[in-house]
Amino acid sequence: MSDLPRKAVTRTAKLAALPLGFAGRATWGLGKRIGGKSAELVARELQQRTAEQLFKTLGQLKGGAMKLGQALSVFESALPEEVAGPYRAALTKLQEAAPPMPAATVHGVLAERLGPKWRESFLEFEDKPAAAASIGQVHRAVWHDGREVAVKVQYPGAGEALLSDLTQLSRFARLLGPLLPGMDVKPLITELRDRVAEELDYGLEAEAQRRHAEEFADDPDVVVPAVVHQSEQILVTEWMDGVPLSEVIADGTPEQRDRAGQLLARFLFSGPGRTGLLHADPHPGNFRLLPAPGAAPGAGAGVGVGAGVGVGAGQGTGDAGEGDGAGDAASWRLGVLDFGTVDRLPGGLPETIGVCLRTTLAGEAETVYDLLCAENFVKKSVALDPEEVLAYLLPIIEPARTDVFTFSRGWMRTQAARLADPRSPAHQLGKQLNLPPSYLLIHRVTLSTIGVLCQLGARVRLRDELEEWLPGFAAPDVPEE
Numbered sequence: 001m002s003d004l005p006r007k008a009v010t011r012t013a014k015l016a017a018l019p020l021g022f023a024g025r026a027t028w029g030l031g032k033r034i035g036g037k038s039a040e041l042v043a044r045e046l047q048q049r050t051a052e053q054l055f056k057t058l059g060q061l062k063g064g065a066m067k068l069g070q071a072l073s074v075f076e077s078a079l080p081e082e083v084a085g086p087y088r089a090a091l092t093k094l095q096e097a098a099p100p101m102p103a104a105t106v107h108g109v110l111a112e113r114l115g116p117k118w119r120e121s122f123l124e125f126e127d128k129p130a131a132a133a134s135i136g137q138v139h140r141a142v143w144h145d146g147r148e149v150a151v152k153v154q155y156p157g158a159g160e161a162l163l164s165d166l167t168q169l170s171r172f173a174r175l176l177g178p179l180l181p182g183m184d185v186k187p188l189i190t191e192l193r194d195r196v197a198e199e200l201d202y203g204l205e206a207e208a209q210r211r212h213a214e215e216f217a218d219d220p221d222v223v224v225p226a227v228v229h230q231s232e233q234i235l236v237t238e239w240m241d242g243v244p245l246s247e248v249i250a251d252g253t254p255e256q257r258d259r260a261g262q263l264l265a266r267f268l269f270s271g272p273g274r275t276g277l278l279h280a281d282p283h284p285g286n287f288r289l290l291p292a293p294g295a296a297p298g299a300g301a302g303v304g305v306g307a308g309v310g311v312g313a314g315q316g317t318g319d320a321g322e323g324d325g326a327g328d329a330a331s332w333r334l335g336v337l338d339f340g341t342v343d344r345l346p347g348g349l350p351e352t353i354g355v356c357l358r359t360t361l362a363g364e365a366e367t368v369y370d371l372l373c374a375e376n377f378v379k380k381s382v383a384l385d386p387e388e389v390l391a392y393l394l395p396i397i398e399p400a401r402t403d404v405f406t407f408s409r410g411w412m413r414t415q416a417a418r419l420a421d422p423r424s425p426a427h428q429l430g431k432q433l434n435l436p437p438s439y440l441l442i443h444r445v446t447l448s449t450i451g452v453l454c455q456l457g458a459r460v461r462l463r464d465e466l467e468e469w470l471p472g473f474a475a476p477d478v479p480e481e
Helices: 008-034 039-060 063-073 081-096 103-114 158-170 185-194 196-200 202-215 245-251 254-275 351-361 365-374 386-393 409-420 425-430 437-456 462-469
Strands: 122-125 136-143 148-154 227-231 234-238 277-279 287-290 333-336 342-344
Touching (some): 196 202, 202 234, 254 287, 365 386, 409 425
Antiparallel strands (some): 227 234
16 A cells, blocks of 8 residues: 555544634634734734644644645745745645655556556666655656657556545635635635546546647747656656746746746747647646756756646756856757646637736726626626726736836735735635636636746736737737728
8 A cells, every 4th residue: 555644534633723723813812912012914824723733643644644745835925924934834844745655565556557567668766756746756767769768657546545635624615715725725725625536647638738738848938848658557658857936936047037037928928829739737846847858957957747736846956057158048948748737728728818817907997997897807796996996907917018028926915915905905805806717727727827936026017918918918910901
C-alpha cells in the first residue's frame, strides 16, 4: 500500500481539528479585544495563528488537503506581510514537495500498468522521486530509446483521498475567510472537487499536453514537453530542465522576474486561442524558466511533468544567468508543466471579456453594465448604478491601463483590502455581483496568475498581450469612408 495517509479516521481527525482550532482562536481573539487590544491587531494575530495551523496540517497530507493548500498558496500576495512573510517558505514547500510513497509501491503500479517486464521500457529508472505532490509523484528515467523522461505515477487510492478531503474541507471553508480577505474559499473547493475525476484521468491529461506540445513546438517563448507514453495511472513525458519559478520568485534577478512575468501573461492569454484549452493550474511549481537553446542552464533542473499538481523539484542552485548567453533575459523561455486541469474553450477566451475590459478602460459605464447584465454577472433581480460598477472595476484592471505595469504584493494587498472591508462601497457592490459558472475557472486562473505575477514583482507589458491575444480587447477596425 502507498504511504498516502488515507485511513479515513486519521485523515478526518487531522482535518476536523482545523475548525476546532479556528474556533478556539476566535474565542481567544474576543478575550484579547475585551482586554483592550484593537480589533485590527487582534485580526492580524488571528490570521497568523490560523495560517500556522492551516499550512502545517495541509502540508502533512496529500490528496485534497494538499491540493487546496497549493491552490491557496498563489494568493499569499494578498496577505499582510507580517502574516505572509513567516509562511512564504511553507507555502512554497506546498508547491514543491510531499512525502514520497515507497519504491515498492511505485514498482507495483508500474508492473500493473506497464507489465511485469516494465523495466525493459527504461534504460535507467531512479527510485527516488524527483517530486511528490497531491495525487502522484515523478521519477526521472531514461526511456528505451535514450530520451530522458519524467515518469508520473499516481498514488493508489488518490481519488478516494481527494474526494474525502475536499468534502471535509468544504464544511468549514467559511472559517478560512479571515485568512484570505476578499476571497470566498467554498467555490474554490467545490470546483476542485468537481474536477477530481478529470485530474485523475491521465488519458485526458496526455491529450491536453499533446495539443499544447504540438501548438508550441516551434514557439520561441514557450516550451511544453512531449508525451512519450500514457496508460492508466502512468504518464511519461520528455524531461525538461530549467529554473523553477519558485526559485525565480525567491532569488531571481529583476530581468528574470520581468521575463518570466511577461511570458506567463503571454501564455495565459494566447493558450486558449491557440489550443482551445486554458491551463487551469497556474502556480509556480508548474513553470520553469529556460535559457535559449544552446545556452548554459546555470541553475536548477526541473521535472518535465507535474506530480499531480505540476510540482517540480529544482536540482542545484547555480547563478542562473551566467555563462554562454544564459544571462540574456530576452532569450529565456517559459517551460510549462501539468495539464491535468484544463478548461475547454473551443472558441478561445470569451470575446465578452475583452470587450468589457476595453470599454471599462474607456470609461463607458453604460456599455460595461449592459455587457455584465447580458452575461448574468448582474442578475435580473438586481439593479446597480453603472458608474459605481465602473468605479468598482477600474482599480482591478489597473495593470491594463498603462504600457508597463509593475505587479507587487503591495498592490495585491491593497486590492484585497478594498474588496474585503465590509465598510467599503466596493465590498458592498461586490456582494451583489454574480459569477456565472462558465466564467468560474477563467476567473480563478486569472486571479491565480496575477498572484504569481505579484510574487515575482514583475514589470509586464500586459496591455501588449491583451491586444495581441484577447478577443475583443483591441479597438475594432473602423471602415474607411
